Amino acid sequence: MKVVKFGGSSLASATQWRKVANIILSDEQRKLVVVSAPGKRDAQDTKTTDLLIQLASTVTPSSFDEEALLKVVDRYRDIAEELDLGDNIIETIKDSLLEIIQTYRTQYERLLDALKASGEDNNAKLIASYFQSLGVVAHYVSPKDAGMIVTDEPGNARILPEAYERIADLRKREGILIIPGFFGYSNNEHIVTFPRGGSDITGSIIAAGVEADEYENFTDVDSIYSVNPNIVDNPCEIKELTYREMRELAYSGFSVFHDEALQPVVQKKVPVRVKNTNHPEAPGTKIIAEREVNGVPVVGIASDKGFCSINITKYLMNREVGFGRHLLEILEDEQISFEHTPSGIDNISVIVRSHHLEGGKEDRVINRILSELHVDDVSIERDLAIVMVVGEGMEKTVGIAAKATNAFYDAGVNIKMINQGSSEVSMMFGVEAYKVDLAVKSLYEAYFMK
Template sequence: MKVVKFGGSSLANGEQFKKVIAIVTAQPERQAVITSAPGKRFSDDIKVTDLLITYAEQFLNYLDTKKIQEKIFDRYQEIAQTFELPTEQLTWLKKELQQLQERTYPSAEYLLAAFKAHGEYFNARLLTLILNHLKIKARFIDPREVGLLVSSDSNDATVLPVTYENLARLDYTDEKLIFPGFFGVTKEGEIATFSRGGSDITGAIVARGLNAELYENFTDVDAIYATDPRLVQDPYAVTKMTYREMRELSYAGFSVFHDEAIVPAIEGRVKINVKNTNHPERPGTMIIPYQEFTPITPITGISSAKHFSALYLHKFLLNKETGFTLKILNILYKYGISYEHMPSGIDDLTIIFDNSQLTEAKRKAVSRDIRAVIQPDELRWIDDYALIMVVGEGMINRIGIMKDVILAISDHNINIHMINQGSSEVSIMLGTKSADADKAVKYIYEAFFEQK
């Protein structure tokens, strides 16, 4: 069997729903379907998830929510009307939309998670209704009923291992199983969402749990490209890549596929095929285990992300001080902050953070505690920080790859703040100023792909 997931742009309106239904029914083995919330119909449109966030914020601020509820309902009603679905079949949706603000939640964070999750929840139920209306056997699968259990991190949940046992017990024959993406339920029975874009994660979880032969992830591009098409015109389309290449690239800016979604696929050894809903006949990009992969280029992709900050520390004889790093980690743990990377020298150390981990209050508290405990000679924050990932299984067998990457940037007078290469030799990480990141990606791409 195959698991198919559709992104928000693939389910934005009735015409897109028609394409999705054609894809789902084209192959009987496409039995499990994961829905996202309706995305943008045009450039200035608003995603349903963002409308639901506005709904939650208005409710929390004691504002009238009638208009925003109507706006959300209209998005689904517009889709239903494309298929001439009787109006009374959407009564439940309007009722449940209203009931969201009548329920009791453990915290404002859990309220926000529940509101957000209903974009996918409503869309999955609507797709099920439409399929049945078209005489196609389909069943809605509620994560709360099937046991898709997640951690208690309300808006950044992770799947619990018992979920796979629960999914394996799911009974199905010739019907389509329609799952809402993006959320699961905690052991306490509360809705918790994955990080934004988390429907990819749901798809991978279901694919592993149902022991699928393939996870097809439908989006709005023909393939995964070697770099961002907004930076390079007509970039190289990658036909095959490995799990770890995809995870490295997704981490640093590739928005086609969620980096956390790779983990369940790896654990279940489920291959992933990223395809275009608008051109389903095109092969897309296959994501496979590295044992089955033969690289044809030294580099598979280059990506960048600018949502980082760095804390620089300098202290003489740092390398001689036992427990120095442990003291820093204890301070970060105290404030619930994880770090991304920690390159160091004999007298200095840089800690790189995702800005989503930080608030101004946390930055001040961490600085204060480090000064008190570590007593560095110098401590300063670097806000203008970007990370660039150069990724490729083919780099292992290519001598001089680091030199070529550095020359591609330095020849254009771009300063590199940090260089890090893992022992796997699959990726090279560079730190630059945010203003230089896009140019650096473009120059590295030109050096490796345009010359080729």
């Protein structure tokens, strides 16, 4: 049994839907289908989810913008009319949106979650209707009926452990099951969405819950590339990589697969394959627990902007028991998660996402570090980018770091900091944000072109 997930670009139009139907029906193992909301049809188009967010912004306790509602309904109507699905399903979609507005119009967080989730939910209903029109035994399955029980944190749902037992029952159902991604239901029956990339998370949870033989994630590229194609022309394709490698690359800016989506399949060791809806015959990229390195120590290079570094200096810091714990407690009190902590004997840097220091948090953190840790100096370094070099084979290969530093030197990129975890599956370099693309290009040439 395979679980198949299709992203927004794969479901943006009736033309794409026909491709999706052919893909699903070409393999009888594809029984569970997780779907996103319709994405952009072209560069000037608006994603359905964004239309729903716009609609939510117009809702007051007594009114809403009907034109904003019709823009959402029309996205589905365009698809339904081209596929000859009739008006009944569209009226059902419109009624469901009106019901959400009526139910949550005085609770904005709940309203926003429920409207965003409706993008996937209504798409799943429409797709099930389309398959039935083709004479295929197919059923829409709501996340509640699928067993997607989640924590009650609007916009930040987490699957609850007891959900997996319910999800396993999906194996017993007949026909093709169409499940909306991106959201679940809390124990008090509220609709709650996952963070960004939520449909990937749903697909991974379903695949783990039914212990699928494979989780296929269909998108709009033939495979995962060794570097962002927007930075390097015609980069190498990655045929196979491990969960750990994918986690590092996804965290560092690879948008093909959301990093949080890996956890469920990792625990159950369900293989993942990333494929292209527009070119399904391509083998894609397989993500597995272990792979043969075959003399290629680096599998990919990723980068991401929007970081800053809290730099702290204190003489004999290394001898002060509890210093690091106290520092991280200060961040914890402000609900700030850290990304990396490069350190020396008298200094430590904590790299965080820049937006985590907004809203007065920066001043509070700095003041507490000064008053509670009695440091010699503390400063914030802004406009940093993180570049990650990733590969399981780096641990047993001499000269990997030297190649990177030489590449940076030749390109005129100053290294602000270096960090490498004990697993040696990745190396992190901090560079000035405006030079990050140059840094990535120099590393790609060093590892893949020589």
